[in-house]
Amino acid sequence: MPRVKDTAFIINKVDFGESDLILTLFTAGRGKISAIGKGAKRSRKRFPGSLELFSRVSFAGFIKHPLALTRIDECRLVEPYLDIQEDLHSYYCACYFLEIINRCCAERQANREIFILLDEVLTYLASKPANRNFNCRIRLFELQIIALLGFKPRLDHCLECHGRLDQEKAFIFSPEAGGLVCNSCRKRYSASFTVSRGTVNLLNLASRLDSDLKNKLNFTPQVERESARLCRALLRWHSGCEFKSLKVLENHTAFHRNDSISFKPDIQPERWKGNR
Numbered sequence: 001m002p003r004v005k006d007t008a009f010i011i012n013k014v015d016f017g018e019s020d021l022i023l024t025l026f027t028a029g030r031g032k033i034s035a036i037g038k039g040a041k042r043s044r045k046r047f048p049g050s051l052e053l054f055s056r057v058s059f060a061g062f063i064k065h066p067l068a069l070t071r072i073d074e075c076r077l078v079e080p081y082l083d084i085q086e087d088l089h090s091y092y093c094a095c096y097f098l099e100i101i102n103r104c105c106a107e108r109q110a111n112r113e114i115f116i117l118l119d120e121v122l123t124y125l126a127s128k129p130a131n132r133n134f135n136c137r138i139r140l141f142e143l144q145i146i147a148l149l150g151f152k153p154r155l156d157h158c159l160e161c162h163g164r165l166d167q168e169k170a171f172i173f174s175p176e177a178g179g180l181v182c183n184s185c186r187k188r189y190s191a192s193f194t195v196s197r198g199t200v201n202l203l204n205l206a207s208r209l210d211s212d213l214k215n216k217l218n219f220t221p222q223v224e225r226e227s228a229r230l231c232r233a234l235l236r237w238h239s240g241c242e243f244k245s246l247k248v249l250e251n252h253t254a255f256h257r258n259d260s261i262s263f264k265p266d267i268q269p270e271r272w273k274g275n276r
């Protein structure tokens with residue numbers, strides 16, 4: 001029976017019976033896995049306060065069958081990111097990020113960059129710098145995860161007629177087709193909308209920014225609007241579902257809009273228009 005030892009983020013947990021927990025973990029070595037913590041709700045010795053949402057844990061267990069749940073028999077808390085639970089906005093953002101990963105990542109496909117990204121965003125949400133800009137961080141996370149999961153639309157051809165798109169100044173994205181279409185084909189897709197080349201090119205940049213730049217990034221209002229619409233349509237298309245946590249986050253943001261912190265950009269927006 002293969003033994004497993006790894007580090008992971010807890011991205012979902014559900015009670016199972018009186019004493020067990022079904023967990024979805026994003027691990028460093030195996031990507032997303034489903035696991036069962038036998039006796040996790042009872043044994044404080046084997047699971048000492050370690051199984052809260054967002055937490056980074058190290059665990060040991062075994063796999064009985066390649067298709068079965070990983071059985072965790074020991075778990076140790078590495079980092080709880082406790083401050084996320086103290087701030088409602090951070091909490092809703094973190095829930096949205098975890099839902100994207102839970103719904104969009106396939107099981108048992110290792111992706112070290114997504115593991116590192118999770119650590120970065122949870123550390124960011126648990127910290128409380130005065131100029132923290134949630135909107136930019138959400139936009140950036142959506143762009144990064146799309147690039148890391150390979151969901152980026154093809155930029156060179158129309159999905160419908162295969163005509164070349166490389167001379168276009170702006171792109172037309174179809175949420176029904178999950179990609180870009182040319183001007184003549186757009187009439188077949190009633191929900192299609194225009195996005196600038198700069199917004200689409202941001203997808204190429206997003207996964208390559210260093211940590212310092214990520215925390216200072218600011219978007220022009222146009223790029224922010226367009227990238228939110230594009231990313232969410234792409235994530236919806238690839239996952240086949242609406243994200244419940246996004247609705248909650250949007251309602252919370254709308255309710256508190258008047259209290260939001262005004263943000264002075266550290267980087268001039270022009271730099272991030274991303275023209276080729």
Ligand SMILES: [Zn+2]
Nearest residue numbers: 158161182185
């Ligand atoms: Zn076409």
